[in-house]
Amino acid sequence: MALPEDAARSDDVNMRPSDSVEPVHVEIENAAGDASTTGAVGEEGPEPGTAIVGDIQQSEVQDTGEPVSKLKRKNASENELTGPSNPLWKTSLCSYFRRENGNCSHGEACRYAHGEPELRPRPDNSWDPTSERAKKLQKSETGDKIELPVDAREDVIPSLGIGEESVDAALDRCLVHLPLKWASDNLKNFLDTKGILYKTSKKKKGMTVGFVSFETTEHATKATEELDGISMGNKKIKVANVLPRSFQKKASSTNVANDQVGILISERNSSAEDHVVDEENHVGNESSMRTRSAREVVTPLADMPYSDQLEHKKSSLSQILKRLTRNARKACPDGHSLPEWILMSREIGGLPCKLEGILESPVVNGYRNKCEFSVGYSLHGKRTVGFMLGNFREGMTAIEEPVNCPNVSRIACEYALIFQKFLQSSSLPVWNRIDNTGFWRQLTVREGRSSSQSVENDIAEVMLIAQVCSLGFDGQVVESEFCEMTKSLIQGAHACSPPLPLTSLIVQDHQGISNAAPADCPPRPLPILNLEGDSSSEALHAPIAARIHDYISNLCFSISPTAFFQVNTLAAEKLYSLAGDWADLGPDTLLFDVCCGTGTIGLSLAHRVGMIVGIEMNESAVLDARRNAEINGVKNCKFISAKAEDVMGSLLKEYLDMPLQEEGTNPEELADSVKDNGTSKGREVPEDEQMVGSVENSDEKENDLNISKHHGRSRTSMQQFKDVVAIVDPPRVGLHPTVIKALRTHPRLRRLVYISCNPESLVANAIELCTPAPEKAEKAEKGKNSRGWRKMSSAGLARHRAKSMPISEPFRPVKAMAVDLFPHTPHCEMVMLLERCPKRKASTNISAAAEAFCFFSVKKEARPQFASAIAHIFRGDSADGARVPPVGHNAS
Numbered sequence: 001m002a003l004p005e006d007a008a009r010s011d012d013v014n015m016r017p018s019d020s021v022e023p024v025h026v027e028i029e030n031a032a033g034d035a036s037t038t039g040a041v042g043e044e045g046p047e048p049g050t051a052i053v054g055d056i057q058q059s060e061v062q063d064t065g066e067p068v069s070k071l072k073r074k075n076a077s078e079n080e081l082t083g084p085s086n087p088l089w090k091t092s093l094c095s096y097f098r099r100e101n102g103n104c105s106h107g108e109a110c111r112y113a114h115g116e117p118e119l120r121p122r123p124d125n126s127w128d129p130t131s132e133r134a135k136k137l138q139k140s141e142t143g144d145k146i147e148l149p150v151d152a153r154e155d156v157i158p159s160l161g162i163g164e165e166s167v168d169a170a171l172d173r174c175l176v177h178l179p180l181k182w183a184s185d186n187l188k189n190f191l192d193t194k195g196i197l198y199k200t201s202k203k204k205k206g207m208t209v210g211f212v213s214f215e216t217t218e219h220a221t222k223a224t225e226e227l228d229g230i231s232m233g234n235k236k237i238k239v240a241n242v243l244p245r246s247f248q249k250k251a252s253s254t255n256v257a258n259d260q261v262g263i264l265i266s267e268r269n270s271s272a273e274d275h276v277v278d279e280e281n282h283v284g285n286e287s288s289m290r291t292r293s294a295r296e297v298v299t300p301l302a303d304m305p306y307s308d309q310l311e312h313k314k315s316s317l318s319q320i321l322k323r324l325t326r327n328a329r330k331a332c333p334d335g336h337s338l339p340e341w342i343l344m345s346r347e348i349g350g351l352p353c354k355l356e357g358i359l360e361s362p363v364v365n366g367y368r369n370k371c372e373f374s375v376g377y378s379l380h381g382k383r384t385v386g387f388m389l390g391n392f393r394e395g396m397t398a399i400e401e402p403v404n405c406p407n408v409s410r411i412a413c414e415y416a417l418i419f420q421k422f423l424q425s426s427s428l429p430v431w432n433r434i435d436n437t438g439f440w441r442q443l444t445v446r447e448g449r450s451s452s453q454s455v456e457n458d459i460a461e462v463m464l465i466a467q468v469c470s471l472g473f474d475g476q477v478v479e480s481e482f483c484e485m486t487k488s489l490i491q492g493a494h495a496c497s498p499p500l501p502l503t504s505l506i507v508q509d510h511q512g513i514s515n516a517a518p519a520d521c522p523p524r525p526l527p528i529l530n531l532e533g534d535s536s537s538e539a540l541h542a543p544i545a546a547r548i549h550d551y552i553s554n555l556c557f558s559i560s561p562t563a564f565f566q567v568n569t570l571a572a573e574k575l576y577s578l579a580g581d582w583a584d585l586g587p588d589t590l591l592f593d594v595c596c597g598t599g600t601i602g603l604s605l606a607h608r609v610g611m612i613v614g615i616e617m618n619e620s621a622v623l624d625a626r627r628n629a630e631i632n633g634v635k636n637c638k639f640i641s642a643k644a645e646d647v648m649g650s651l652l653k654e655y656l657d658m659p660l661q662e663e664g665t666n667p668e669e670l671a672d673s674v675k676d677n678g679t680s681k682g683r684e685v686p687e688d689e690q691m692v693g694s695v696e697n698s699d700e701k702e703n704d705l706n707i708s709k710h711h712g713r714s715r716t717s718m719q720q721f722k723d724v725v726a727i728v729d730p731p732r733v734g735l736h737p738t739v740i741k742a743l744r745t746h747p748r749l750r751r752l753v754y755i756s757c758n759p760e761s762l763v764a765n766a767i768e769l770c771t772p773a774p775e776k777a778e779k780a781e782k783g784k785n786s787r788g789w790r791k792m793s794s795a796g797l798a799r800h801r802a803k804s805m806p807i808s809e810p811f812r813p814v815k816a817m818a819v820d821l822f823p824h825t826p827h828c829e830m831v832m833l834l835e836r837c838p839k840r841k842a843s844t845n846i847s848a849a850a851e852a853f854c855f856f857s858v859k860k861e862a863r864p865q866f867a868s869a870i871a872h873i874f875r876g877d878s879a880d881g882a883r884v885p886p887v888g889h890n891a892s
């Protein structure tokens with residue numbers, strides 16, 4: 001779920017409804033971690049953080065070294081200061097109040113709720129997980145009934161016969177607790193081996209629910225008896241009835257289209273009595289499982305004042321950052337003294353470094369320059385373009401229009417509505433996420449500004465990307481639909497006041513099942529009519545360059561359809577400038593821009609460094625980066641098209657380990673001399689792809705070229721690159737372990753600026769970068785316990801990996817700062833400066849010397865222990881981490 005890059009990508013957003021990272025309530029019942037775990041909510045998805053609640057609380061004590069009671073008092077009084085304006089005010093239950101039978105010394109000033117009645121919902125509309133409300137909600141979510149998406153109707157429709165008079169939900173069953181990895185075939189095989197007589201069966205990978213329909217009630221009843229309670233792994237299969245929802249019943253009786261049907265699943269058996277109960281529960285259940293609006297799902301903080309949103313994010317981030325300290329402390333090898341930054345963390349509340357604050361977004365509303373809208377059905381069965389209302393894995397695929405989402409721009413909103421209107425009359429079906437069938441999948445709206453001086457709503461270019469799946473559809477019908485779509489979009493854009501720009505229209509034929517099309521899924525530009533709305537074929541003109549343009553730090557960036565570009569351009573400018581300042585650049589700096597996208601960071605800092613080496617795996621983004629260098633006259637750069645994990649080590653070696661060059665050697669030649677593993681994968685840019693977009697004649701462009709002329713700096717020699725810095729800006733999952741290892745173990749890389757859209761992965765990567773290496777690296781155990789690893793938190797995995805880090809100086813976190821690129825959502829960018837700890841360098845040398853000494857004088861088995869002991873004596877600390885006077889010290 002991408003990232004915040006994709007925070008307005010409805011599928012992603014909806015895959016993570018609990019995305020909001022709640023601050024950990026620092027109430028600790030006991031050190032064993034069986035506390036009232038109020039508020040420790042991490043991120044779902046690749047790095048679940050929820051599982052380590054107890055761990056968090058336990059470590060909290062270790063981090064600060066303060067007694068729990070003192071810690072609680074301190075935090076409570078901090079909270080008191082903020083009072084009811086604190087967005088988290090009374091959103092967690094007070095464990096003092098609960099445990100001491102209503103006695104909490106903070107009285108009404110306590111930031112925590114004294115009992116359920118006082119409890120407020122959290123900013124993301126969730127409740128304190130220990131509260132009765134949350135438990136009830138959870139029960140209703142996993143309990144009696146599960147509301148299924150409108151799209152799921154297509155799974156059961158063949159059996160329900162909806163649209164005809166023959167709706168008979170009694171002939172349908174849903175099976176719960178099936179293995180996630182099962183597809184329909186596995187379910188069919190299973191039913192066959194059990195000798196079940198059925199009509200149809202459906203199961204989608206990734207869901208635990210499957211559907212079966214039967215010819216007769218006897219078959220259905222018999223199957224229920226046979227299957228209900230069968231063990232499946234450590235769970236038992238439950239067989240549930242499928243009940244029509246109230247509006248569905250109406251739909252079936254009036255013989256309306258299939259589109260207008262949703263279903264409810266009850267885990268009860270279908271006696272007449274139960275049906276009555278189900279109907280009652282249905283009402284209660286629907287109200288307790290209130291469907292969230294698109295605004296609540298996509299922009300859960302929208303109803304909070306912006307200043308409170310910033311406070312909320314800052315406090316969430318500081319809680320996540322503390323995990324770095326805790327985990328690095330845990331991962332610190334036995335007998336190794338704790339690094340200074342961990343010892344110092346006590347003075348800053350357990351943070352690994354100072355969190356310097358949060359920079360606000362210059363634009364708070366309608367800031368997104370890219371929105372990805374899902375196509376599907378609304379709760380009322382209407383074809384809709386917008387955002388999904390819930391979690392696909394929980395079965396929610398209903399879509400709502402984006403009209404109330406404040407992060408979406410006016411233009412994007414208008415286009416979603418225009419496209420929706422077109423779809424309502426299209427003869428081709430919309431995409432069904434349950435069985436992965438249909439034609440229309442998604443609409444992406446990308447916007448470009450006309451100059452660096454443009455204000456946020458001064459949009460000059462709009463690129464529309466309609467994602468479809470043409471598999472199994474007649475080519476002629478498809479082409480004629482594209483033609484109709486083009487006309488509708490152009491006429492719709494023209495009818496708006498003021499008319500909307502439309503500079504490129506693209507279709508992307510994505511036949512895979514994942515939401516995100518692979519980067520190489522070919523975009524096909526369609527001819528565009530002129531905006532006068534003339535739909536005659538003469539008015540069609542050839543597709544213009546399928547790209548948009550935007551400006552960062554006075555540089556023009558040309559962006560191809562699938563290339564990443566930060567969605568909030570003005571805030572991104574702040575982010576890059578902060579990263580550049582912290583990187584402490586100079587003419588002697590060689591800057592590695594890792595995961596460089598279209599070259600934004602490197603190119604905007606090029607005038608401050610000797611040379612830039614950018615690494616990026618999306619080939620069209622690399623082509624963009626090279627083109628952008630050309631447009632802006634930046635010469636001191638090289639962009640490598642490859643996965644960073646494939647080339648980072650060799651690039652560092654080739655740039656930094658090569659013998660110093662003669663003064664006056666051209667860095668570009670040096671760059672060319674680097675055997676670019678990437679170029680074997682990447683390719684040179686063909687002439688036609690190098691064509692610069694329509695900015696050629698603009699005055700701003702002229703200015704930009706003048707401004708950037710000095711980027712073609714005089715040539716410096718490799719010898720001058722005394723300073724080597726990396727700025728990494730990876731996707732949500734963070735850096736690949738191989739990249740971390742390469743950066744960590746290259747001694748000439750002294751400074752690293754980590755930009756992250758996911759603080760969880762930043763913390764995980766920083767654990768590996770900053771934890772002292774063991775005297776002897778453990779060998780990674782391949783394959784062993786891989787099941788256990790899958791369940792590990794990202795921080796746990798990072799601790800594990802840190803054990804096999806070769807001896808190398810660790811980095812130390814120096815400072816961190818958040819930059820809010822995503823107002824109204826829980827997401828935020830974070831910048832952290834990491835530097836080598838000079839002391840550790842000496843210490844590593846001592847360790848190496850001690851090892852060498854032992855090699856000659858001590859038996860093999862005893863060497864590690866001896867080496868460690870000797871190193872400790874020389875370093876002036878004891879094996880248990882306490883400082884001891886160094887050998888030769890006067891006091892000794």
Ligand SMILES: C[S@@+](CC[C@H](N)C(=O)[O-])C[C@H]1O[C@@H](n2cnc3c(N)ncnc32)[C@H](O)[C@@H]1O
Nearest residue numbers: 564595596597600616617618643644729730731
């Ligand atoms: C968060 S974006 C940052 C892009 C760029 N720094 C910017 O700000 O515009 C992450 C980029 O990393 C790229 N990427 C993802 N995995 C990668 C990998 N393994 N190696 C190199 N680049 C990768 C993506 O294609 C994307 O362009």
